Amino acid sequence: MDELDSAIVRELQRDARQSNRDIARKVGVAPSTCLERTRLLRERGVIRGYHADIAPAALNRGVQALVSVQVRPLSRAVIDAFKAFAHGLPEVTAVFVMAGNDDFVIHVGAQDNEHLHAFLVDRLSQRKEIVGFRTSIIFQHLAKHDPAPLPGT
Amino acid sequence: MDELDSAIVRELQRDARQSNRDIARKVGVAPSTCLERTRLLRERGVIRGYHADIAPAALNRGVQALVSVQVRPLSRAVIDAFKAFAHGLPEVTAVFVMAGNDDFVIHVGAQDNEHLHAFLVDRLSQRKEIVGFRTSIIFQHLAKHDPAPLPGT
DNA sequence: GATGTCACCGAACGTTGTTCGGCAGAGCGT
DNA sequence: ACGCTCTGCCGAACAACGTTCGGTGACATC
Numbered sequence: 089m090d091e092l093d094s095a096i097v098r099e100l101q102r103d104a105r106q107s108n109r110d111i112a113r114k115v116g117v118a119p120s121t122c123l124e125r126t127r128l129l130r131e132r133g134v135i136r137g138y139h140a141d142i143a144p145a146a147l148n149r150g151v152q153a154l155v156s157v158q159v160r161p162l163s164r165a166v167i168d169a170f171k172a173f174a175h176g177l178p179e180v181t182a183v184f185v186m187a188g189n190d191d192f193v194i195h196v197g198a199q200d201n202e203h204l205h206a207f208l209v210d211r212l213s214q215r216k217e218i219v220g221f222r223t224s225i226i227f228q229h230l231a232k233h234d235p236a237p238l239p240g241t
Numbered sequence: 242m243d244e245l246d247s248a249i250v251r252e253l254q255r256d257a258r259q260s261n262r263d264i265a266r267k268v269g270v271a272p273s274t275c276l277e278r279t280r281l282l283r284e285r286g287v288i289r290g291y292h293a294d295i296a297p298a299a300l301n302r303g304v305q306a307l308v309s310v311q312v313r314p315l316s317r318a319v320i321d322a323f324k325a326f327a328h329g330l331p332e333v334t335a336v337f338v339m340a341g342n343d344d345f346v347i348h349v350g351a352q353d354n355e356h357l358h359a360f361l362v363d364r365l366s367q368r369k370e371i372v373g374f375r376t377s378i379i380f381q382h383l384a385k386h387d388p389a390p391l392p393g394t
Numbered sequence: 395g396a397t398g399t400c401a402c403c404g405a406a407c408g409t410t411g412t413t414c415g416g417c418a419g420a421g422c423g424t
Numbered sequence: 425a426c427g428c429t430c431t432g433c434c435g436a437a438c439a440a441c442g443t444t445c446g447g448t449g450a451c452a453t454c
Contacts, residue, residue, distance in 0.1 A: 089299060100293035104257045107442090109410060118434050123412070134299040139386040140253035141289040146242060148391040154337065154346060175383050178391060182384045184307065188377035193307060199391055224341035230328050231335045233292040238301040238331060238352055260411090260441060271403050276443070 089134070092117065094237055096125055097134065101234035104138040141233060149181075149197030151204050152226040156190040159217040166217050167191065173215065179207045190222075242287070245270065247390055249278055250287065254387035257291040294386060302334075302350030304357050305379040309343040312370040319370050320344070326368065332360050343375075 095115040099106065112122035129135045144152060159170050167185070174183045174194050182195035198204035208223060248268040252259065265275035282288045297305060312323050320338070327336045327347050335348035351357035361376060 097293065097295055097299070101295060102292075104291035104293045107410060108412095119410085120412075120414090120435075121433055124432085134296050136294040136296055137386060138257035138291060138293050139255075140250065140257045140291050142250055142254060142388075143287050143289055146250070146287040146390075147388060148393050149388070154339070171381070171383065175385070178389055180385065181388045182382065184379050185381035185383075186307070186377050187380060188375075190377065193377075197388070197391070199393065203391075222341075224339050224343065224346075226337050227340060228324070228338035229335065230324065230338075232328070232333065233290060235295075235300060235302070235334045235350070236331055237299075238350070238356075240301050240352065261443095262441065272441085273404075273443075273445090274402050277402090 093125060093129060093134070096122060097129065098234065098236075100126070100135065100138070144197055147197070148199045149179075151200055152195070152197045152229060153204060153223050154226060155194045155196055155208070155212070155221055155223045157192040157194065157212075157221040158189075158219050159191050159215075160219045161217075162191065170215065170217055177207075177211060179204075179211070246278060246282060246287070249275060250282065251387065251389075253279070253288065253291070297350055300350070301352045302332075304353055305348070305350045305382060306357060306376050307379060308347045308349055308361070308365070308374055308376045310345040310347065310365075310374040311342075311372050312344050312368075313372045314370075315344065323368065323370055330360075330364060332357075332364070 092115060096111060099111045099114055108123050108126070109119045111126075112119040115122065117125075126135070144150065157170075157174075159166055170192065171183055171185060174180050174192065179196050179198055180194050181197050184193040184195075185191070186193055196204065196207065198207055204223075208221075212218065212221060245268060249264060252264045252267055261276050261279070262272045264279075265272040268275065270278075279288070297303065310323075310327075312319055323345065324336055324338060327333050327345065332349050332351055333347050334350055337346040337348075338344070339346055349357065349360065351360055357376075361374075365371065365374060
């Protein structure tokens with residue numbers, strides 16, 4: 089993970105669909121070198137994938153929420169089961185397994201408030217391991233798609 | 242946003258770096274048609290960008306947390322200012338503006354617990370508009386990078 | 395039934411991805 | 425110092441690709 093790798097990663101974070109030649113030119117190496125570096129970054133698991141960022145409304149997810157969930161008992165079996173359940177629901181776009189008051193925070197998207205409510209009542213609250221959950225509507229979601237590497241120690 | 246558009250979007254969510262010809266073959270149209278559709282999806286704002294998904298540890302973000310923040314007064318000026326402030330911090334990877342008890346939830350990544358603590362104490366708690374915040378460590382973060390479109394009404 | 399419109403196709407051309415042989419420099423043991 | 429190996433990089437070559445453009449068929453309108 090030297091300076092060249094970082095520069096390639098930065099470019100791919102910024103725009104994952106630009107050509108290898110463009111990236112090579114920007115970071116100052118030959119296309120073949122850049123391609124090999126990219127392949128290695130992928131192989132080493134530094135690059136986990138390339139994904140299009142889609143407007144939520146286009147996927148019928150105009151309303152988004154964060155749902156904090158507490159489950160009991162706090163056994164591995166229950167936690168893993170709920171995690172898999174939540175991740176499998178189509179409305180769920182992310183599952184956070186947490187330390188602290190809440191055991192999970194799940195990021196949910198639905199067409200409108202009505203569908204969100206239906207999801208909470210019909211899907212989520214059916215699970216018997218849930219002892220409580222709290223839903224907060226998201227007004228805005230500023231995501232940083234190209235987070236810079238933090239300085240090491 | 243017909244069936245063909247959805248299929249193209251699905252492929253680009255799954256792997257944004259596959260060739261236009263591959264996508265065209267998978268969705269069953271000519272490459273030129275696929276390219277034109279993709280261009281229009283981009284132009285209409287359905288596709289917002291293409292980004293590489295990078296392992297947090299490679300960016301010195303081995304420890305992640307969600308921080309719930311309350312600010313006062315709840316004026317537009319204060320909200321916008323804090324939002325811009327939070328989004329500008331390098332440790333912050335996402336800012337959620339919320340309805341409910343918390344005004345913001347910010348997604349933070351740091352090298353380790355010590356750096357996370359330093360961030361909270363030195364950066365966040367400096368802001369005078371903050372009247373309280375609560376930090377929860379993230380154990381796991383299962384993200385769905387290819388959320389399916391939800392059925393419309 | 396003639397006309398206009400629209401989405402799609404397929405061919406063509408310049409550009410790109412990908413592979414491979416070779417070269418230069420670093421590190422190392424003698 | 426010398427030769428050796430290893431590693432990372434380069435540049436050329438060929439197959440594959442992106443991108444443009446004229447043409448074609450389907451469909452709606454009048």
